Each structure stands twice: as structure tokens, then as C-alpha cells.
Amino acid sequence: MKKLLQFSVVSLCAILTLFSCKSGERSDTTGWKMNDQKWGGFEKLDYEGQATGPNLVLVQGGTFVMGLTEQDVTYDWNNIPRRVTVSSFYMDEAEVTNHQYREYLYWLNRVFGESYPEVGKNALPDTLVWREELAFNEPFVETYFRHPSYDDYPVVGVNWLQANDFAAWRTDRVNNMILIERGVLNVNAEERDEDNFNSKAYLSGQYQGDVRKNLKDLKTGGERAVRFEDGILLPEYRLPTEAEWEYAALALIGNQTSEQDERISDRRIYPWDGNTVRYQKRNRYQGEILANFKRGGGDYMGMAGKLNDNAHIPSPVRTFFPNDFGLYNMAGNVSEWVSDLYRPLTTDDIRDVENQDLNPYRGNRFKTLVLDENGAPVEKDSLGRLKYRDVEDDEVADRDNYKRGKVHDYLDGDKESEVFYDYGKTTLISDKARVIKGGSWADRAYWVSPGSRRFLEEDKSSRSVGFRCAMTRTGGPTGNEDTAGNKFKTKQKKVKRRY
Secondary structure (H helix, E strand, O other): OOOOOOOOHHHHHHHHOOOOEOOOOEOOOOOOEOOOHHHOOOOOEOOOOOOOOOOEEEEOOEEEEEOOOOOOOOOOOOOOOEEEEEOOEEEEOOOOEHHHHHHHHHHHHHHHOOOOHHHHHHHOOOHHHHOEOOEOOHHHHHHOOOOHHHOOOEOOOOOHHHHHHHHHHHHHHHHHHHHHHOOOEOOOOOOEOOEOOOHHHHHOOOOOOOEOOOEEOOOOOOEEOOOHHHOOOOOOEEOOOHHHHHHHHHOHHHHEOOOOOOOEOOOOOOOOOOOOOEOOOOOOOOOOEOOOOOOEOOEOOEEOOEEOOOOOOOOOOOOOOOOOOOOOOOOOOOEEEEEEEOOOOOOOOHHHHHOOOEOOOOOOEOEEEOEOOOOOEOOOOOOOOOOEEEOOHHHOOOOOOOOOOEOOOOOOOOOOOOOOOOEOOOEOOOOOEEEEEOOOOOOOHHHHOOOOEEEEEOOOOOOOEEOOOEEEOOOOOOOOOOOOOOOOOOOOOOOOOOO
16 A cells, blocks of 8 residues: 555655755856855755655646536536636545545644644544435444555545645645655654644744754854755645646546647546546456446446446545546545635626636635734744734735635625625525535436536535545646656556456
């Protein structure tokens, strides 16, 4: 099993050679020597690009038509097709598994269990999501999350808030490991309470850790901690946006007619070619189901002796073929949380849509660090995290690019849009409604189309909803090894299927 915090040899080498300084190189602005203590010690890195974190796959960005690819049989009109561009980003090649989430709980209980046991309790998945009044699913309540038989199955019963907390924890553990592998810090399994590695607290100087050997300080000739400007620490793990998730699921790069033009041969309904959910090529897989979903009423896996997807509930996260980005189960298995707040996209002013055609996202709630009178971050909290507060509207009143700190209702629920969501009376849409994407093992084929969308309250969970993480790509969109982007196209990998 691929462990959450285990780098490949390639990724590790990329981190260990992440940057170097060319002594004596001159500034093209002033002519002064850089990376030289005698000349003041200003540094310019020979930076090789962002390393790929554990379990991540680079998704090269581009333009695509976001929205429904199936007929709108529900007549929701909540995802009108529109052309947008998505920046390059990284995404987990598979959904977060039970074993990976248990590692998270183990760490929380080891670090906070004695002083703050509620932290671990609040992170527990809701295993009671398996219960039904007229079904015997009680064995799943006891076994699905804890039993090793389900180690490689996607974790379910995790709400949107818990998924975000997992992503934040993962960011810090991966960055901590990077510093250990670089020889900056020693392994410290005795961290407790607020004395645990947090990326932002470390960069702000509020966490020191068990230092092995810091970097050379060209300003003083001594040593210094790693800085943000060094480019060593990775950006945050997070939930993907709806646009990122949908773009990654369609994987239209697989239908690009050639590597020299901007055309695709066919638009996809599903994350694979064709208009059916079965494998069509003439080989031993022909006719097999391509995803884990509910084929019909009472038919979750087919007949004994010839099971169509071999899964009556979620299946292991790498059971089926990956799509052309190398991502598994972007259709079926479990629906997945994305970061967006749900709104039906009711705005009909095309100018408003066009203004949001690069990395569209709804759900911004802008925050800023809590600072002391000297402009430095105030002391971290009892869990070792820096303190943030919401940006107030009056703080941004003079800005041109945004006017509000919280823009959940922007052009869809605010007074300018003349739309009002009366939660609990005329609608179930609220400021806690978060988008879920992709069909699950319990859904019909209609929902496995990447354009379909539904919502669930952010503090609710389901036996059919899981998640995977994403990460922003900094710098060039095509990755580190191929700046021209000519070798990015991935080949579909043949995976051992359980038929």
C-alpha cells in the first residue's frame, strides 16, 4: 500500500536538490553581487520548481466547457455550460482511504489526546451513516472504517469541515517531513499540544523544533531557519474547487488530436470516451463496467459468477482504470467534497460570468492574520496554529478588486441579484451548502458525469461521500521536467481489475 507520507524516489530527489545559490551572480538591476556575504548576502535561488507531494498527480491546466454534458433530466438548470480556464494544479490520484484517515486520527490522539481529547473526537467519521431502518447494514457500522479488510477503501462519513481539517494537518506533516529529509530538523515524535510543527507558525518564527542544522545565513554568516522565499515548503493541501474537480475528471487531454494544436476530437460525457459506461475496445475488458455505480434498482454489483463492478459498497480506490490525467475513480465509487459553496448559478448577465472565467470559485471568505501592535502575528493558539480573523467590509471599501470580506452570496443571493434563499421554508440552500461531485456506488449512471452537481450541508456526512485533496501549482503550468509541455500527456495505465 502506498502510504500517505511516503515520497517516491523521484520526488525525494527533487526536494533534496530543490534549490542552490550561485555565488557571485550579479543583479541585473544594480550590478551588485548576489549570494555573497561580502556584498550584503541578498540571495537569488537557482530554483528547480515545485516538487510533487505524496500521492499527487500534476493536472495541466487549460480551457474547457464547464457544465452539463448529460441531458438535464432533473430540470435543475444549475450548471449551464460555459467556457472557463483552470490553472494547473495537483490532485490526489485516488480518494483518501480509511487507513490514511486513521493515521490522521492516531496523530491527533498522540499529540492532543491528553490535554485536548475533543480534537480527536471531533475528527472521527460518523460510522452510523451506514444504518438504515429497513436494511441490515450494522456490520458496516463496526467494520468499514476500522477493519483492515477495508484499509484501501475510501473513507466515508467525513463531513466537509473534517475534510478541510485533514488537508491542513496533511500540509504540516508533509512539510515537516521535507525539513527532516533535508537535514534541517530531527524527527520528533514527542511533540505535544501547541509544540507541534505547523508550517505557518514555523515560517513566522513561532516554532523552532528539534533543529539539526539550519541553512547558512549569507547576511550574518551564521545560520537561519527555512524561509518562505526558499521555496522548500510546499503549498497547502486543500479540497479542489468545483472547476478543478470537473476539469480533472473530464481529462480532455486524452482527446487532443495532436500535440501541436488546440483541438480535441470529441467532448466527453464521462471521464472516458464514448457514450456508454462499458469498456468498448476489443480486448479482454470489452463490455466491462468502467466505474462503481448502481446499475439499476436493487442492482449494485450484478450477478454471482459475473459481477459487473465487483463492489456492493465502495471498492478499493485503485480498482478501475485511471483517466487520462492518471486519476482513479473520478466517476463512481464515492461522491467527493469540493470546496465550493453551492448556488444554482442563477445570474443571467453574461458579463458577470465572463468576469469569473479564470479559476471560477464560490465560497471566498477572506481572512487575515491577527497582528499585535508591532505588526507581527500574535502568539499561536493552544493547538500550535496562527490566529486569523475575517476581513471586515469597511477594510476593503476603497479597493477596486473586491468590496466584501465574505462573498458567499455574490450575484446569487445578495440584494444586487434580487434572489433570496429562505432556508428551511422555500429552499434547502444555505451558506453551509457545499458542492459534491461525481456519482457514487449508490447512484445511477447519470450522476457519474463530471458535469452533474449536488450539495450537502458542510457539517453533514454520508456513506456515499468521500474526498481527495488538491494543491496549487506554483510557477509554470507544465511542470518541472517538460517546460514545453510536449511530454505531459499520460498514457492510460492497465490496472489489475478484480473480475
